[in-house]
Amino acid sequence: xxxxxxxxxxxxxxxxxxxxxxxxxxxxxxxxxxxxxxxxxxxxxxxxxxxxxxxxxxxxxxxxxxxxxxxxxxxxxxxxxxxxxxxxxxxxxxxxxxxxxxxxxxxxxxxxxxxxxxxxxxxxxxxxxxxxxxxxxxxxxxxxxxxxxxxxxxxxxxxxxxxxxxxxxxxxxxxxxxxxxxxxxxxxxxxxxxxxxxxxxxxxxxxxxxxxxxxxxxxxxxxxxxxxxxxxxxxxxxxxxxxxxxxxxxxxxxxxxxxxxxxxxxxxxxxxxxxxxxxxxxxxxxxxxxxxxxxxxxxxxxxxxxxxxxxxxxxxxxxxxxxxxxxxxxxxxxxxxxxxxxxxxxxxxxxxxxxxxxxxxxxxxxxxxxxxxxxxxxxxxxxxxxxxxxxxxxxxxxxxxxxxxxxxxxxxxxxxxxxxxxxxxxxxxxxxxxxxxxxxxxxxxxxxxxxxxxxxxxxxxxxxxxxxxxxxxxxxxxxxxxxxxxxxxxxxxxxxxxxxxx
Numbered sequence: 001x002x003x004x005x006x007x008x009x010x011x012x013x014x015x016x017x018x019x020x021x022x023x024x025x026x027x028x029x030x031x032x033x034x035x036x037x038x039x040x041x042x043x044x045x046x047x048x049x050x051x052x053x054x055x056x057x058x059x060x061x062x063x064x065x066x067x068x069x070x071x072x073x074x075x076x077x078x079x080x081x082x083x084x085x086x087x088x089x090x091x092x093x094x095x096x097x098x099x100x101x102x103x104x105x106x107x108x109x110x111x112x113x114x115x116x117x118x119x120x121x122x123x124x125x126x127x128x129x130x131x132x133x134x135x136x137x138x139x140x141x142x143x144x145x146x147x148x149x150x151x152x153x154x155x156x157x158x159x160x161x162x163x164x165x166x167x168x169x170x171x172x173x174x175x176x177x178x179x180x181x182x183x184x185x186x187x188x189x190x191x192x193x194x195x196x197x198x199x200x201x202x203x204x205x206x207x208x209x210x211x212x213x214x215x216x217x218x219x220x221x222x223x224x225x226x227x228x229x230x231x232x233x234x235x236x237x238x239x240x241x242x243x244x245x246x247x248x249x250x251x252x253x254x255x256x257x258x259x260x261x262x263x264x265x266x267x268x269x270x271x272x273x274x275x276x277x278x279x280x281x282x283x284x285x286x287x288x289x290x291x292x293x294x295x296x297x298x299x300x301x302x303x304x305x306x307x308x309x310x311x312x313x314x315x316x317x318x319x320x321x322x323x324x325x326x327x328x329x330x331x332x333x334x335x336x337x338x339x340x341x342x343x344x345x346x347x348x349x350x351x352x353x354x355x356x357x358x359x360x361x362x363x364x365x366x367x368x369x370x371x372x373x374x375x376x377x378x379x380x381x382x383x384x385x386x387x388x389x390x391x392x393x394x395x396x397x398x399x400x401x402x403x404x405x406x407x408x409x410x411x412x413x414x415x416x417x418x419x420x421x422x423x424x425x426x427x428x429x430x431x432x433x434x435x436x437x438x439x440x441x442x443x444x445x446x447x448x449x450x451x452x453x454x455x456x457x458x459x460x461x462x463x464x465x466x467x468x469x470x471x472x473x474x475x476x477x478x479x480x481x482x483x484x485x486x487x488x489x490x491x492x493x494x495x496x497x498x499x500x501x502x
Contacts (some may be wrong), residue, residue, distance in 0.1 A: 016057040018050070025050055025068070026069045028119070033073045040077050044070060044086070051090070060099045067104040075111055080120050084127040090441050091131040098137050105131070105138050105359055112148060125149050139174050143185060152190065157357070163192035167201065172208045183209055183222050190229045202233050220253045236387060240324040243333060246317035250310050253300050311345055318349050319380055323394045326401060326442060347399075348374045361403050364396070364424060400425065408443045408456045416452045 025046060038151045047070045054063035067090055074083035087108060108128055115121040126147050146169055153162035171177060171185045173209045186208055193202040206229075227245045234241040288460055302310070318337055323463040334357050339345070343350040351488035352371055355362055375381045381395075382388035405425055407414065418462035420427045434454070444457040460468075 016053075016059060018054045018057060018059045020061045021050060021053070022065050026065060030069065030073060030076070033077055037077065040073070040079065040082075043073055044082070047073070053298045055093065055097060055100075056098070057096060060097050062098050063100040064103040067100050068107045071104055071107050071111075075114075078116070080115065080124065081303075083111070084123060087127055088131055094374055098135075101135075102141075105141050109141050109145065112145070118152070122149075122152065140177050140181075143171055143174065143177065144168050147185060147188065150188070154192070154195075159192065159195045163189075163196045163198065166192050167205075179213065180222070183213060183226075187222065187225055187229065190226075190233075194229060194232055199233060202229075206230060206233070215387060217253060224249055235320075237389065238324075239320045240330055240333065243320035246313050247322060247337070250313040250317055250434065252302060311342060314340065314342055314376070315346055315349050316380065318343070318353055319375075319378070320389075322352060323391060323398060325440070326398075326405065353435075356398070356402055359406055359409060361406055361422065362399055363449040364399055367399065379459060397433075401437060404433055404437060405443060408445065412456055414456070415456045416447070416454055419454060 019250075025484060029043040029046045031044075032039050047066055051063065053068070054066055066300045070086055070090070071083060074080075074086060078342060089103065090104065105128060106351065108124070112121060112124060112128075115124060129145050129149070132138040132145075135142075145166055150162040150166045153159075154166065160199060166185075166189045169185060171182045174182065185343055189205050190202050193205065195198075206226075207404060209226060214218060214226065216497075230245045231242055231416045234245065266390060298418075312435065321330065321333050324333075334353060338350075338353055338357060343353070348371060355367070375395075380388060380391045383392070400423060416427050416430060420430050423430060424434075425433075431447065434445050436449065438445050446455045447453075448453070448455070
């Protein structure tokens with residue numbers, strides 16, 4: 001029976017089977033190189049002749065065996081220079097079979113961790129990366145070698161070099177790589193870019209990972225790693241996103257409870273019977289799709305330490321949500337967090353959330369007396385760190401902005417001195433905060449500086465503006481009609497008076 005080889009989309013017929021020759025010469029060459037080190041080149045030459053025959057004869061299996069044997073002979077002889085030389089030579093040979101190259105590269109990758117010193121290891125990695133460059137069929141091996149090279153550079157302190165090497169990989173396009181391994185490599189790229197403080201590249205790389213991948217309970221460890229990296233990326237630039245990331249990792253891990261094969265088979269049989277009965281009884285329901293039963297998920301039992309850690313993450317989510325500038329999304333997130341029953345375990349933070357959601361003024365001195373000690377224990381508000389100082393400043397700003405929004409809800413006109421008294425701030429600072437909120441379109445305000453009066457106006461929806469415009473147009477047209485009527489009336493009276501005089 002003829003044997004065909006599918007190589008690179010081409011159908012190649014194997015002309016000769018060199019299996020008997022390989023069974024004879026490969027052990028002979030290995031034995032020759034092992035017993036007599038001086039016969040190393042003679043053994044390699046014997047294998048190169050056999051390699052040429054198998055390659056031209058399109059015998060993929062035998063060619064793979066020969067290439068692997070050449071690498072094994074070089075490795076057994078600890079001749080690393082020869083290994084690098086012959087790998088580069090064999091890959092570039094005319095009509096070389098791709099499957100054979102894959103086998104040889106896979107064999108060489110196993111030698112990387114067995115090299116005697118660092119210099120030899122780097123040289124072997126460099127050789128393998130150069131011969132695999134641009135070859136799709138060995139993209140996985142190249143990615144793994146690149147990861148090893150990046151680890152070496154990072155250990156040497158060259159973080160920028162390690163990040164540059166890893167960024168060369170476009171693992172999201174690798175079709176043959178397992179999805180978990182892809183995500184691991186992308187997370188490594190993110191980590192190195194963060195160490196290099198290249199936040200733009202980190203943001204771009206993060207978008208290559210679909211959040212739906214972490215819905216699988218088996219990927220919980222990668223989910224935590226991803227969100228911790230995102231927290232490092234966004235903690236100083238976007239408090240709202242940071243809060244969202246903390247909420248994601250505050251959810252307890254789950255596991256799926258799968259059905260046994262017998263139960264699942266029985267359930268499918270019952271479903272089929274029900275479907276048949278429905279088809280017989282109701283002809284109008286033929287287009288309905290049968291419901292697909294999903295595997296239920298149950299929460300994993302956690303230890304006290306794990307529960308405490310999840311509560312701490314939820315507290316961080318609350319605090320970062322409070323620190324985020326006010327908008328519709330932030331307001332919705334606070335409402336969502338307030339419904340979390342686990343907040344009952346930390347009543348102080350639940351009360352902080354309630355205060356910022358309420359339509360009441362928050363006195364800073366009272367707030368500091370009630371929650372100052374609690375917040376000081378949190379790492380977010382440590383004075384010794386740059387991030388802690390920023391969080392303290394942002395919390396003061398959010399308190400003032402909250403109070404201004406509440407004042408704008410209840411007042412339409414207010415003296416600047418009275419507002420300064422309510423906010424416990426000098427008038428110049430009050431104007432700064434009013435300008436800031438007006439620029440962000442949080443409130444509508446005008447200041448009469450000579451008179452020292454602040455005018456607040458409420459935002460109007462598009463429908464209200466349209467209704468007011470329509471009302472004004474109706475009034476205008478009514479006036480026009482009335483004016484036309486009066487003009488006509490005067491014209492009629494004038495014409496009658498002229499007729500009487502004549």
